[in-house]
Amino acid sequence: MAPMTVDAEALARAADLLASSSHAIALTGAGVSHESGVPTFRGKSGLWTKIGEPRSDGFERFMSDPEGWWKERLFGERDPDIQDLMDKLHAAKPNPGHYAMAELEALGVLRHVITQNGDDLHRQAGTTSLTEVHGNIYWLRCPGCGLRWHEDDLxxxxxxxxxxxxxxxxxxxxxTDSVGFGEPVPRAHLQRCELETDRADVFMLAGTSAVVYPVAYYPQLAAQRGVPLIEIDPEPTALSDWATVILRGPSGEVLPQLVEAVRERLPA
Ligand SMILES: [Zn+2]
Incomplete structure (x- = not known):
């Protein structure tokens, strides 16, 4: 299938906004990783829609019986659908959308990425200024002091x-670093998101249905301040009405075209 052509006028407008920004940030969600074979959780084909949301007392159980929680995790029987999800997450590789985000950072245009994805793909693609709001499958975290370690380091x-x-x-x-159901998003993550949102002068949304709070607040807060929102998604989202520019299409196709358009506008 030939890549779809993004609306040229919208692409130019988005590129103008990014190229003239001084602190562009992005919020990314499951849609960005969909093209890497990572299943989505919500929506009609989402995993939680199929098997129901996991029980929401996981964090409570961890806090009251961390040994039992770990034993269940390491030695317990796993739902085949969850096992399948874990296998797909571990096998996933970044797609052109992830690389385009990293390139925008390298160009000095994109200053921060807030992601709802725990699949590590932004890191693997080279993004370094990153808040993984829901954690990372390869990391561990101390809920007491908030320190995080790659699994190779602890x-x-x-x-x-x-x-x-x-x-x-x-x-x-x-x-584990992944923020489970019923677990509060670590405070340091929220503070970083708030700081970046306060500084943002362009806010890009990619592959996020923008319905999961607290992250869904950030683009709204920015928009209320008059910050332009660029939405990249194949489908309308809860934030489409707030968007200044909408680029309809999968991020793996749209973002590389956007990077090229931004590059043309940057001083040589
Ligand atoms: Zn600690």
């Missing part, structure tokens, strides 16, 4: 569960 010993935070004076059990 060994989880199945014989000595749970792993404990090595930070002096903390002593909390460590969990």
């Amino acid at each position: 060994v989880v010993d199945p014989e000595a569960l749970p792993p404990w935070c090595p930070e002096p004076g903390c002593g909390s059990p460590v969990k």
Whole structure:
């Protein structure tokens, strides 16, 4: 299938906004990873629609019995649909949309990416200024002090569960970084999102249905300040009415075209 052509006028307008911005930021959601084979959770073909949302007391269970939580995680039986999801997440590779985001950062245009995705694909593509609001499947986190480690840097010993935070004076059990149902989004993530939103002068939305709070607030807050929103999505979203420019199409096709248009507008 030939790549779809994005509306040229809208593309030019979005590129103008980005090229003349001083602090453009982006919010990305599951749609950005869809082209990498990562299943979506919500919507008509979403996993939670199919098997129901996971129980929402996971974080409570972790806090009251971290050893049991880890044992269930490492040795418990897993729903085949969840196992399939984990396999797909671990096998996924960044697509042209992720690389385009990283390129916009390298060009000095995109200053920060807030993502709802925990699949690591923005990192793998090279984005460095990143808030993973819902965590990252390859990382671990201490809910006590908020420190995070890549799984290679903090060994989880199945014989000595749970792993404990090595930070002096903390002593909390460590969990996986992914923010589970019923678990509050870590405070440091929210603070970073607020800071970036306050500084933003262009706000790009890609592949997010913009219905999951708190992240759905940020583009609204920016729009209320008069910050232009650029929406990139194949379908209308809850924020389409707020958007200054809408680029209809999958981000893996739209974003590379947008990067080229931005590049043409930057001083050589
Ligand atoms: Zn800690």
